[in-house]
Amino acid sequence: MKKIKNILVPLDGSKSSLKGLRLASTIAKSSNAKIIGINVVRYSLGFHFPVSSEIKKKNTKEAESIILEAKKSVMKDKVIFIGKILKGENIGKTIFDFLKTKKFDLIVIGSRGPNPGAEVFLGSVANYLLHKSKIPITIVK
Structure with missing residues (x-):
């Protein structure tokens, strides 16, 4: 089996994503891997409807908070954590x-985001990655 060096963990602040982070931290600690935690800030609502600058600031601030809390969480396990905020x-x-910008060996993602109602309307991020990615994925419920 290939050695795990880089684990991607999408983080949205939901309980499910935090469970995924805990599992990724356990895996990273035992294999001396790095965790790259990412949060995606939506800057439009689809169909090219941009959100206001006030909402962008609020969403960015929330993303920064999620990444900071994730970093604090894995520091307890003495795991290297790199946080990224994407737009x-x-x-x-x-x-x-x-995923195409760096070599990842594993994705650990929560099964549900913070808004289960939106998941039905917008589609599931975990499901999208499961079908598109060639990298092994662990989905945490």
Whole structure:
């Protein structure tokens, strides 16, 4: 089996994504891997409807808070954590495009985001990545 060096963990602040982070931290600690935690800030609501600058600031501030809390969480396990905030319209596609920028060995993602109602309307990010990515994925429920 290939050694795990870089684990991608999409983070949205949901309980599910935090469970994924805890699992990724356990895996990273045992394999001496790095965790790259990402949060995608949506700057439009689809169909090219941009959000206001006030909402962008609020969403960016929330993303920074999520990344900071994630970093604090994995520091307890003495795991290297690199946080990234990405901007995109489609969260799944933005994460998929990010996968191409670095060599990842594993994706650990929560099964549900913070808004289960929106998941039905917008589609599931975990499902999108499961079908698009060639990298092994662990989905945490």
